[in-house]
Amino acid sequence: MTALSRSARWAALEAVWCEAATASTRYPLGSVAWQTFGSCGARTDLPWTAEPQDIGPWDAESMRGLCTACPVLADCTIYADTSGVSAGWWAGTNRDPAYIEPARPSWVKAPGASDGQPAWQGVLPLGGAA
Template identity: 80%
Template sequence: MTALSRSARWAALEAVWCEAATASTRHPLGSVAWQALGTCGARTDLPWTAEPGEIGPWDAESMRTLCRSCPVLTDCAAYVDASGVCAGWWAGTNRDPDYTEPERPGWVKAPGATGKHPAWQGVLPLGGAA
């Protein structure tokens, strides 16, 4: 696959916007061309549309972090509100009504860490008996 020049990318994006503008007159929810600019599109490794039980704490934290820095977060949130989305991960949260947020991962001092030589490690909360 060949890389497109900057002007070719802009021309392609302009074509998407023009097509979306035409489609918005036919679609009650309006244009969704903003989705092409979302940070989630490049991260197909994350479970954006997974069943609620299949989303672990690290995946949830990764998706939440990507959404926070997304340039189209407000467009995404407006789309979700207008369309009544009730499944998948949109605008920083899982929209499934049966979804229970997993315990968030955190950081603790690593074994053997001292005040002079601090070390931290990630902690993944585990379910089940304590």
């Protein structure tokens, strides 16, 4: 397999966008070519399509943060809303109706930190009575 030159990659990308523009007139939900630019594509280590009970607070926080800075967040939100997505993580939220948002992690001063040189550490809520 040979690597494509920069101009060949741009030509291929242009072909995808032209096809997407044509496809958007054929399909009522529109094109999903924008997904190729999503931040989530590079982070396959996160549970984007996991069952709701398998998503921990740190994973939820990581996915929410990644979505916040995503260049196609608006497209993702529109797609999820118009297509009635009811599973998986889309546009910064889990779209599964059975999903219960885990308690968000917080930051506290680390033991032994002085006021002059504070150090912070993440703390997960342990559940139970508050």
